[in-house]
Amino acid sequence: MFYGTGRRKTATARVFLRPGSGAMVVNGRPIENYFPNEMLRMVVRQPLVATDLAETFDITANVDGGGMTGQAGAIRHGISRALLVVNPELRERLKSAGFLTRDPRQKERKKYGQPGARARFQFSKR
Numbered sequence: 317m318f319y320g321t322g323r324r325k326t327a328t329a330r331v332f333l334r335p336g337s338g339a340m341v342v343n344g345r346p347i348e349n350y351f352p353n354e355m356l357r358m359v360v361r362q363p364l365v366a367t368d369l370a371e372t373f374d375i376t377a378n379v380d381g382g383g384m385t386g387q388a389g390a391i392r393h394g395i396s397r398a399l400l401v402v403n404p405e406l407r408e409r410l411k412s413a414g415f416l417t418r419d420p421r422q423k424e425r426k427k428y429g430q431p432g433a434r435a436r437f438q439f440s441k442r
Contacts, residue, residue, distance in 0.1 A: 318401045322394025324419045327382030331394030333402065336374030338364075342391065343378060356388040363396040363415045367406050389419060 318333040340347040340360070351357045364370040375395065379387045396415035399406050410416050424433040431437060 318398045320394040320396065320398030320401065322390040322392065322397060322418075324389030324393060325382045325386035325422060327379060327386035327390040329377050329379040329387065329390035329394040331391060331398050332376045333373040333395070333398045334376070335372065338371040338374065340375045341377070342387075351384065351388060353384070356384055359388045360391045360395070362392055362413070363399055363410060366409055366413050366415070367399060369399065373402075393418060 320331045320333075322329040322331060342350040347357055347360065351360065361370065364373070377391045377394065379390055381387075382390065392415060396410045399410065400416075407416070426433055
């Protein structure tokens, strides 16, 4: 069993890879049930497709925090890190595709006395 931790936005994923037939389970549910959107399922599978290992491992992921997109990105990051534990020679392929970089973008905090992070109340000259 191989392990990788992935993060994106406020989502954190713990990903476990076992030799198998390519089944994916997220939080105890099949990936088709957890991510009804085909785009998010594609994002999760990207590292496996890039390394031609899509049918080689069964994947179990526990993901917490964030929304659907952040969780999918966190699982992708976790799978990429776990694949490095399996075979360090995959690093170049995964890195050039950008799967090993933790997406650092976070929501900017709201400032006091203002309606939002960047928004300002309308200025009135009179």
